[in-house]
Amino acid sequence: MSLTSAQKTLIQTHLRAQPLFKPLRDDVLAGFSEYAVMRLEKKGTVLFPADTPNEKIYLVLSGWVKLFRETLAGDEAVVDVLTTGNFFGEFGLSGHDVMPYGAEVVEDAEVIAIPRFLIVEEIMRNSLFGMSVLQNMTNQRLQRDMEIEHRTVQSAPQRIGCFLLKFCRSHTAGPVVLHLPYDKTVVAHRLGMQPETFSRALGKLRDETGLRVRGATVEIDDVRRLVDYTCSACSSSFPCAE
Amino acid sequence: MSLTSAQKTLIQTHLRAQPLFKPLRDDVLAGFSEYAVMRLEKKGTVLFPADTPNEKIYLVLSGWVKLFRETLAGDEAVVDVLTTGNFFGEFGLSGHDVMPYGAEVVEDAEVIAIPRFLIVEEIMRNSLFGMSVLQNMTNQRLQRDMEIEHRTVQSAPQRIGCFLLKFCRSHTAGPVVLHLPYDKTVVAHRLGMQPETFSRALGKLRDETGLRVRGATVEIDDVRRLVDYTCSACSSSFPCAE
């Protein structure tokens, strides 16, 4: 099944907007869009389970996608939850033939899939693009290192605070109203805790820092107070670099 | 200060042995060794603290080097502990000008340092090498994902078991005698727990799986029993891929 010209152009526009693809010439992007697929996936859809063959690189345009692994005992570890501008499946770019984790849509999401061989070829051809990919992977790794640090030195309420602060970058002062982008259960697992613990920890965070919670909506009057409570147990100071 | 020809040759031999450098031509490696420095560092030496300028890529030849971060509250998070064949400082290869963590020698170590600009130049020139670097970084990231999973789904005794199993790869059966490569305190922090917890958890692991501990020496009669106890809480099965 081939795409209409309009669809291809749309995909191309989306790809062009990605910093990762900045070093690519237009005709290369056009080549990508020729073989790319764009789909709107419903909440709950499993894009693929863990350990399936890895032939595509995915880009999230909107919504949220959860990456996870399951243990033999049935426990689930959420590795990451991705949104606009995030890629997954990039392991395929360097010789990993199976997806190390599964992917599930946790909020209706638009996703573009590009055959990995196209990207691998271009990495070999264009070293600037190769650098771009390397940089992306390096950032991912750095984020993981931070994650490990957080899980060892921060308490549950602090991890929630840190999570909330990511959504109020730059607003260093003044009241902020935000609402949780996906189910609390998913946030809990993303932060490495049980839903019950999340619920109680959020309550404690409320008491300690004076924020208000109503359903998925969180109101923060004093960001600084939240920063004080949260970032004392971290090695970088707010606003933290990606 | 310039190196003797013999030193340069020695360095070159070490670099040639690295899978990461496999795509490099001999003359390029010779160029690296021209500007590289090789040193023997004593246990306890801090190679650099966190957030210092990042001008070199390091390769560990022997011994052990700990990468760590410290929080404002004074807690330490050990990000990794490296040995023969491991690199660090590779963040410098993609635009990160400061070391995100500090490095401390935890067992007398030989380390080679190479100016990063040399490597960056070569990545741009040789796309196969670029791929090699990307692959290295990708593996690092995968390992981090596993680490995060371990810390969420494994208990302290299980994490110790997993740690021990890394030293008895392939010996799927039969008794194994090994001894801990560095101080138990460092192992504890590497695994994200307190030394006291480590001590007790090791005791529990002993009771549960029938291994014996005397000082830094661990004797495992039945590897399978250890695997059963440890890997039930993991998403990959023993022997696990790197």
Next chain:
DNA sequence: AATTCCGCTTGATAAAAGTCAAGAAACTGC
């Protein structure tokens, strides 16, 4: 409007890990 379902909260309790303090064992340097 009643029903069902799902996500979330709450309570009671258990398990795991951290903390503080003291002592034992191992390693150093003389």
Next chain:
DNA sequence: GCAGTTTCTTGACTTTTATCAAGCGGAATT
């Protein structure tokens, strides 16, 4: 070999998080 330091273990206790079970409340279904 001995004194002194460091590393490791153990005990008593606290804090944190998980577990199990019940119940609440909103959204979708009929």
